[in-house]
Amino acid sequence: MDHIDTQILQQLQQNAKISMKELATTVHLSSPAVIERIRKLEEQGVIEGYHAKVNLKKMERTIEAIILFKSIDCKSLSSFCNAHPDVLACYRVAGEISYIVKLATYSVETLEQFIDAAMPYGTPSTNIVLSSTEKQVITPFADNDLE
Structure with a gap:
């Protein structure tokens, strides 16, 4: 490139x-x-697709949370998260925590329902997102950046 x-x-x-x-x-x-x-x-796979960025608040998903899981059943937790409509991303990570789940939901009550439904797969620690920023443009490394 x-x-x-x-x-x-x-x-x-x-x-x-x-x-x-x-x-x-x-x-x-x-x-x-x-x-x-x-x-x-x-x-080359550098461009994987083209996507619409949606406004979560306008889709009535006003509660965003990051949930850390100490999972007892990683595969089942992953399957549960991938099938759940409120989950935006699910990351399997190394360390004391085995999964990080990012979700956006309608209310505190629906967040509680998600947590209750996920309990059989591990111990959650819930963090409500107060605000966030997201990098919109990812710049490739220049060859001299890698040395």
Whole structure:
């Protein structure tokens, strides 16, 4: 990847709906050249997909929580979380805690229902999210960054 690919990735992460003409102008290439570069980035697996970012509050998911689990049944907890509609992400981690679950739900009552339903799989420790920031653009490492 060169600096133009990096610029393309940054622009697509900021706005996946950007027109090819506008993107080409931004990176100072022709539209066909940009389309070809994007196709190669997709084939290489650098670009995995294009997604809509949704506003959780407008979807009535006003309670966000991070739940740490000391799991007694990792596979069952993972299956439970993957099937649960409130779970946004589930991470298996090394250390004293075996899973970290990020969820967004409707109310404190539905959070309590999730915790109660997850209890057979391990011991939860619940942390309510008060505020958060999320990096919107991931920049690739330059070759000299890795030395």
